[in-house]
Amino acid sequence: MFPRLPPRLPPRIGVTTVFPELSRPVIVAPMAGGPSTVGLVVEAARAGGLGFLAAGYKTPEATAREVAEVRAAGVPFGLNIFVPDTAPADAAEVARYRARLEKDHGPLPDPPLHDDDHFAEKLRIASGVPYVSFTFGLPPAEAVAGLRASGSTVLLTVTSADEARRALTTGPDALIAQAGTAGGHSGTFDPAGYDGAGTALGLLRTMPDAVPIVAAGGTGSAAGVRELLDAGATAVQAGTAFLLADEAGTRAAHRVALTEARETVVTRAFTGRPARALRNHFTDVYGPYAPLAYPAVHHLTASIRAAAAARNDAESINLWAGTAYADARPGPAGGILRTLAGCK
Numbered sequence: 626m627f628p629r630l631p632p633r634l635p636p637r638i639g640v641t642t643v644f645p646e647l648s649r650p651v652i653v654a655p656m657a658g659g660p661s662t663v664g665l666v667v668e669a670a671r672a673g674g675l676g677f678l679a680a681g682y683k684t685p686e687a688t689a690r691e692v693a694e695v696r697a698a699g700v701p702f703g704l705n706i707f708v709p710d711t712a713p714a715d716a717a718e719v720a721r722y723r724a725r726l727e728k729d730h731g732p733l734p735d736p737p738l739h740d741d742d743h744f745a746e747k748l749r750i751a752s753g754v755p756y757v758s759f760t761f762g763l764p765p766a767e768a769v770a771g772l773r774a775s776g777s778t779v780l781l782t783v784t785s786a787d788e789a790r791r792a793l794t795t796g797p798d799a800l801i802a803q804a805g806t807a808g809g810h811s812g813t814f815d816p817a818g819y820d821g822a823g824t825a826l827g828l829l830r831t832m833p834d835a836v837p838i839v840a841a842g843g844t845g846s847a848a849g850v851r852e853l854l855d856a857g858a859t860a861v862q863a864g865t866a867f868l869l870a871d872e873a874g875t876r877a878a879h880r881v882a883l884t885e886a887r888e889t890v891v892t893r894a895f896t897g898r899p900a901r902a903l904r905n906h907f908t909d910v911y912g913p914y915a916p917l918a919y920p921a922v923h924h925l926t927a928s929i930r931a932a933a934a935a936r937n938d939a940e941s942i943n944l945w946a947g948t949a950y951a952d953a954r955p956g957p958a959g960g961i962l963r964t965l966a967g968c969k
């Protein structure tokens with residue numbers, strides 16, 4: 626009997642074919658909710674990598690301001706946009722979850738069941754931004770074509786081979802293959818079926834050959850980056866590894882929790898969409914009740930999370946983290962990026 630070999634590796638597509646400005650094939654992931662800052666993105670570029678601004682949850686005005694600030698710094702950069710969910714949340718399920726939260730937290734505001742995170746305005750702002758990535762599903766093919774015509778390189782986040790096939794029908798320049806090990810929300814097109822299993826290397830091996838792949842999820846070391854590049858990734862995107870960076874906007878309580886011995890869990894307790902986070906009181910107590918109802922649950926828990934952050938209480942905030950969180954180190958982002966890229 627011969628051992629079963631892993632599928633053939635895709636031919637290596639060098640980083641300069643998609644990212645001509647990069648001298649180091651490491652991308653600082655977009656991290657909505659605070660961690661991504663203009664400073665983080667600029668420092669990533671100055672270190673030879675690439676950073677993404679996170680448009681998620683922001684107003685169009687704030688997004689445009691950040692884009693203008695990075696442009697003024699004269700470095701390559703990306704902008705990440707959430708694709709709005711078209712399936713409306715179940716109002717009764719949201720009401721039940723609200724009642725459970727209110728038992729402990731008092732009256733909560735009525736959350737909107739749907740919002741599109743200003744998708745159309747953000748697409749307009751993205752026009753001509755050097756790199757534009759999407760998560761939470763597929764943008765319309767016309768949007769991909771429009772951005773490419775404006776000079777942007779378009780990247781789509783996928784979490785399985787099937788999603789990759791569907792993504793390619795919209796004509797992107799590259800795919801971001803995000804594994805279950807990744808910190809923060811999964812970009813899965815099927816949140817109901819998502820279990821958070823699978824590594825970046827395993828997912829990379831299922832990706833189509835002809836398209837450049839950015840591998841993401843659970844990478845915290847130079848060895849991890851090297852392994853993915855050797856297996857055919859064009860570049861590696863890491864988020865959690867930069868959460869302790871000086872330039873990151875990570876909250877103080879989140880920073881402390883990242884240095885503690887915890888485990889990560891996939892939870893929809895905070896937002897109604899599966900995301901990997903450090904386990905805390907909130908994930909333990911409310912995780913079992915949380916419905917699939919993004920962004921309704923995001924809005925529902927916002928005041929609880931804001932109050933917890935104000936009192937530095939790590940037990941009731943979303944401590945997004947990938948499985949390699951113990952490798953995260955404080956320091957300047959450029960140093961973290963160079964370390965991941967294998968520079969001594």
Ligand SMILES: Cc1cc2nc3c(=O)[nH]c(=O)nc-3n(C[C@H](O)[C@H](O)[C@H](O)COP(=O)(O)O)c2cc1C
Binds near residue numbers: 782806807866945
């Ligand atoms: C705090 C945090 C926020 C994130 N926010 C976003 C986001 O706004 N858009 C996005 O496409 N991905 C987001 N992600 C996922 C990253 O793009 C990336 O897939 C992930 O960080 C890779 O896994 P790692 O954290 O183990 O490196 C976020 C991740 C973290 C840790």
